[in-house]
Amino acid sequence: MLLALPVLVAGWLLAVASPAAAYKLYGPLWRDDDITYYNSYRPYDEFVDRGAQAWNASGMNARFRRVTSASKADVRIGLFSRPALPRIPPGTVGYTTLTILDKRVFVAGKVSLTLLTPDGVKEDRAMLQLIVNHELGHAIGLDHDQGTCALMNVQVRRGAGPEKCGTPPRGKRYCRMLELDDERGAMALYGGTPAPVTTPRFC
Numbered sequence: 447m448l449l450a451l452p453v454l455v456a457g458w459l460l461a462v463a464s465p466a467a468a469y470k471l472y473g474p475l476w477r478d479d480d481i482t483y484y485n486s487y488r489p490y491d492e493f494v495d496r497g498a499q500a501w502n503a504s505g506m507n508a509r510f511r512r513v514t515s516a517s518k519a520d521v522r523i524g525l526f527s528r529p530a531l532p533r534i535p536p537g538t539v540g541y542t543t544l545t546i547l548d549k550r551v552f553v554a555g556k557v558s559l560t561l562l563t564p565d566g567v568k569e570d571r572a573m574l575q576l577i578v579n580h581e582l583g584h585a586i587g588l589d590h591d592q593g594t595c596a597l598m599n600v601q602v603r604r605g606a607g608p609e610k611c612g613t614p615p616r617g618k619r620y621c622r623m624l625e626l627d628d629e630r631g632a633m634a635l636y637g638g639t640p641a642p643v644t645t646p647r648f649c
């Protein structure tokens with residue numbers, strides 16, 4: 447029997463108690479290595495495309511590919527002005543839901559983002575990019591990771607990046623798109639070889 451269960455998987459600011467560990471997976475993955483996406487909120491296009499490119503450059507044997515209509519997309523990305531689900535606490539700035547077939551494959555994904563100000567201060571643009579990268583991580587099957595520095599940490603700090611990534615030196619800010627631990631999580635799902643992370647964490 448086939449079961450399609452919508453599962454709430456992600457709230458950026460949800461407090462989750464996790465044991466010290468590296469990347470964590472939900473378990474299921476996409477059926478093939480071509481993961482299509484469609485973003486319906488145009489002002490976020492550049493962030494979504496950059497986030498998809500970051501995951502595509504991770505070394506994983508799967509690819510995000512933009513398609514031109516929502517009906518053709520595995521992952522639908524859009525805006526929500528405030529959290530629509532009762533389990534999502536105030537302060538949540540992104541969440542992802544995945545529909546899982548037979549407890550092993552994703553058949554649909556939905557990434558909801560909040561209205562930050564893409565035309566506003568630099569910090570907001572940088573934070574929005576981190577949120578998009580994080581939610582796309584959920585969309586490929588990564589759970590929160592509270593054991594080490596990773597984009598999949600539960601919380602992001604404005605300017606300082608994911609919460610487990612240390613404190614930037616004075617005058618610097620977090621500037622990575624992914625951490626090695628995120629890449630390793632993606633490899634665990636889809637295979638591949640993690641791309642070296644050579645850019646500085648703070649710049």
Ligand SMILES: [Zn+2]
Nearest residue numbers: 456457458600
């Ligand atoms: Zn999350």
